[in-house]
Amino acid sequence: MMKKLTVAAALFVALGTAAEEPLAITDFSVENIETLDAQGKVLATVPVSSLPDTDIPVIEKNEELDLIKIKNKQGEEVWLDAYFVKLNKGKVVDLPCYKMSETDGKDSRETGTMGFGGTCEDAN
Structure with a gap:
């Protein structure tokens, strides 16, 4: 009985920490991606290799324009179109x-x- 309670508690803690995992980019669907301003205007097209490796934490998300803000390798904040990235948390569409x-x-x-x-x- 004690083993079942321990396993159940461990599973509950694991699921709880997984739900709190911050939003992050895990992959890109393109080789070159446009960096944008906060309104979605294209600033530049850069190779994905100029961005940090995968598991890039998302600083902010604009749901209305479907944009995400990250820091590039130089530490500058840039906006990307969420359509061209794979996130660790999927979007649910009804x-x-x-x-x-x-x-x-x-x-x-x-x-x-x-x-x-x-x-x-x-x-x-």
């Missing part, structure tokens, strides 16, 4: 569920979600 069309009463109806996943089961 998609609408669409009802599958039925053509005739004789047709068999298969449950499907048009690729939007299991959360759309009630839409059919």
Whole structure:
């Protein structure tokens, strides 16, 4: 019984610290990336190799423009378009569920979600 409690407590602590992990860049999807100002205006195009190696901590995130601020190798703060980076925490996008069309009463109806996943089961 004590082992189960110890394992459960260790798992709870591990999940708790994983949830508190700061947002960071783990990879890039391009070889050259545009550095931007806070409004999203392009300042320069730089090679990804001029930025720090992976696991670059994100200083700030602009959700409205989908921009992230990091420090480059020179210690300067630069904004990047989040579209071109892979982050350690994924973004969740809620998609609408669409009802599958039925053509005739004789047709068999298969449950499907048009690729939007299991959360759309009630839409059919």
